[in-house]
Amino acid sequence: MGTVVDAAPIKETNGSLAEKKPTVVFVLGGPGSGKGTQCANIVKHFGYTHLSAGDLLRAEIKSGSENGTMIQNMIKEGKIVPSEVTIKLLQRAIEESGNEKFLIDGFPRNEENRAAFEAVTGIEPSVVLFFDCPEEEMEKRLLSRNEGRVDDNIETIRKRFRVFLESSIPVIQYYESKEKVRKIDAARPVEEVFESVKAVFTPKSEKAD
Numbered sequence: 104m105g106t107v108v109d110a111a112p113i114k115e116t117n118g119s120l121a122e123k124k125p126t127v128v129f130v131l132g133g134p135g136s137g138k139g140t141q142c143a144n145i146v147k148h149f150g151y152t153h154l155s156a157g158d159l160l161r162a163e164i165k166s167g168s169e170n171g172t173m174i175q176n177m178i179k180e181g182k183i184v185p186s187e188v189t190i191k192l193l194q195r196a197i198e199e200s201g202n203e204k205f206l207i208d209g210f211p212r213n214e215e216n217r218a219a220f221e222a223v224t225g226i227e228p229s230v231v232l233f234f235d236c237p238e239e240e241m242e243k244r245l246l247s248r249n250e251g252r253v254d255d256n257i258e259t260i261r262k263r264f265r266v267f268l269e270s271s272i273p274v275i276q277y278y279e280s281k282e283k284v285r286k287i288d289a290a291r292p293v294e295e296v297f298e299s300v301k302a303v304f305t306p307k308s309e310k311a312d
């Protein structure tokens with residue numbers, strides 16, 4: 104396995120988002136692969152700020168925003184919301200956080216997300232975590248997630264799996280070609296998965312022999 108996540112560069116004052124160049128790790132994987140669960144662990148151990156694109160979109164619906172109905176309909180259909188909307192929410196969250204290390208969870212989910220984020224922010228991820236999990240395990244987890252989500256039903260789950268295969272896998276392949284992907288077997292228990300995750304964030308010099 105290759106490099107550890109880069110240290111954040113020195114922060115400049117009054118710079119734009121791109122000039123500040125925060126350290127960004129994209130956290131990808133199918134619906135139910137455990138992205139949110141592992142991000143919570145990474146935050147506790149490594150001091151990152153966790154930004155879930157799905158959580159930001161759901162908060163936007165709740166806030167009564169003018170885009171709320173459109174976002175709600177797209178989520179219910181398992182479709183991907185236009186990048187413009189999601190990127191604005193991510194940018195705002197980055198700027199408001201005061202941190203310089205971010206886990207961006209569930210984004211980019213398609214080529215449009217990927218290219219637009221790079222063009223708008225000038226940020227490229229240091230590393231892309233890919234939680235690899237069979238569909239039948241993800242389906243089982245989603246059907247027992249119990250968070251009252253409108254998209255955790257079998258009909259929407261099937262649509263989301265299709266979108267993942269058609270639109271999100273190509274993004275992972277793009278980052279594979281840039282040698283940024285750290286693939287993790289996510290079908291194991293949470294603690295075992297986190298052992299593999301930790302290895303990505305721990306400098307070699309600090310690892311036990």
Ligand SMILES: Nc1ncnc2c1ncn2[C@@H]1O[C@H](COP(=O)(O)OP(=O)(O)O)[C@@H](O)[C@H]1O
Binds near residue numbers: 132134137292
């Ligand atoms: N390794 C795991 N083994 C079993 N269940 C898990 C595992 N990781 C997460 N879960 C559970 O599966 C569901 C989906 O996890 P979540 O972290 O929300 O995934 P994602 O953000 O990728 O959709 C949650 O109910 C979570 O508690």
Ligand SMILES: Nc1ccn([C@H]2C[C@H](O)[C@@H](COP(=O)(O)OP(=O)(O)O)O2)c(=O)n1
Binds near residue numbers: 138181182184263
């Ligand atoms: N980049 C993104 C991320 C999520 N969404 C929408 C569409 C997704 O099916 C839903 C839910 O995403 P979320 O990451 O919360 O879902 P999972 O944690 O993978 O189960 O939000 C989006 O449109 N664009």
Ligand SMILES: [Mg+2]
Binds near residue numbers: 138139155157209
């Ligand atoms: Mg999630």
